[in-house]
Amino acid sequence: MVSTTGWNAINSISGASVLAALSNDKCPQWAGVLIICTTVWIICVLGISWIHRLDAVLWVLPFIVWCVAAGTGAPHLHGAAIKSPTGPNGAAAALSFMAVVFSFAVSWINCAADYNVRMPVNTPRYKIFWATYAGIFVPTVLVQTLGAALYSGTESNATWKHAYLAYGVGGPLKMALEPAGGFGKFLMVIAALSSIPNNIPNNYSFAMHAQNFGPWALRIPRVALVTCGYIAAVIVGCCAAKFFPEATLQTFLSIIGYWTVIHIIVVAEEHFIFRGGRWSRYDLDAWSKSDLLPFGWGAIGAFCFGFLGAALGMKITWYTGPIAQLIGKKGANIGHELTFAFSALSFPVFRWLEKKYTGK
Structure with missing residues (x-):
């Protein structure tokens, strides 16, 4: 819930x-x-049906914006404007950037089931996987590439640089679309509103996550939970925009993103190691009966050790872990890799102990 907010x-x-x-x-x-x-x-x-209808088509207009911006801004985009570091420093920079991109891309794994549940029950699993993967991979690569290109313009053009310092990401985009005149201003509005389809799953899934508090939470109208998520996002967003840099919020969310890696490990190892990869070994009717479910001591242990790995390997604005410091002069963010390793090694041990002593 904190992450989606x-x-x-x-x-x-x-x-x-x-x-x-x-x-x-x-x-x-x-x-x-x-x-x-x-x-x-x-x-x-309006509900899940309208979300599916709107998000199925709302991507078209932002895609047009990116294509036009790439074309009209092309004279100011230079691949050599920023010299890429090489050697250990280059590796450190690449690893840290990969960590940032991975943090927000992998965060969708906790929301995907909220929308894939609408698929027909006989839909092949490989189709769901590739549709989900392509839906995350393609726009991430396209937008990240255009973002890097637009930022290169700030390094070769003083006007672009001033616009970036004044308005953040909106500045270079405005400069890129300026040659399009009035049509460019219209595209700017579309670009601004493109945050809407991106945020719809965040706000709606906030309500879905809130219902995991227990059976009592299921009795709360979903509209009320969606409204709580909306209020939280408005407060955080307005305060962040007014009082502290966006990078600070991104740093905080990058830290929270480590839990997603542990989540993947726990679910995957539970399925393949302790369930033998067989869906028949799950009691699907026990999902809401706490007396039939394991408490989760194995998962809690994996989370503790996973975050220990994150603390050793993370590199953020105000902290660099001891292992992260070993890569390059300024360090590299390898928190996700160490989180993966620590949780993957510890969960089987803790889960085995949990099964032995609780029988669940």
Whole structure:
């Protein structure tokens, strides 16, 4: 719930920075956050059917924006504008960047089932896997590539640099679309509102996650839980836009992202090691009966050891782990790799002990 709220806020701030750049600060970032989050809330209140209908087509307009921005901004984009470091320092920079991208891409794994559950029961598993993977991989690569290209313009053009320092990501995008005139301004609005389809799963899944508190949570109307997620995102987004840098929130969310790696390990090892990879070994009717389910001591132990690995390998703005410091002059973020290793090695031991002493 914290993770979906945080990413909801970050995405809203990115869209709001575009509106601020377009309006020359007449629409401040906090107002843009409020506009985007409110629109997301309205769509989420409508329910899962409308979410599927809208998100199936809402990607088209932002895709047009990125294509036009790449074309009109091309004269200012230079692959050699920023010299890439080599050797250990280059490896450190690459590992740290990979960690950031991985953090937000892998976070969808906790939400995917909320939407894939609508698939027909006889849908082949490989189709669900590849559809989900492509849906994350393709836009991530395209947008990250364009983002890197636009940032290269800030290193070779003083006007672009000033726009970036003034408005964040919205500044270079405004400069890239400037040659398109009025049509470019229209595309800026579309670009700002493209945060909406990206945030819809965040807000809706907030409600789905909240229902995991227990059977009592299932009795709370989902509209009420969606509204709680909306209020939380507005507060965090507006405060972040007003009082502290977006990078601080991203750093915090990157730390939270380590738990997703542990989540993957626990689910996968439980399935393949302790269930033999067979779905027949699950009692699907026991999902809401706590007396038939393991308490989760094995998973708790894996989480503790996993975060120990993260602490040793993470590199963020205000902390660099002892192992991370060994790569390059400034260190490299290898927290995900160490989280994976520590949790993968510890979970089988803790889960075996849990089964031995609890029988579940």
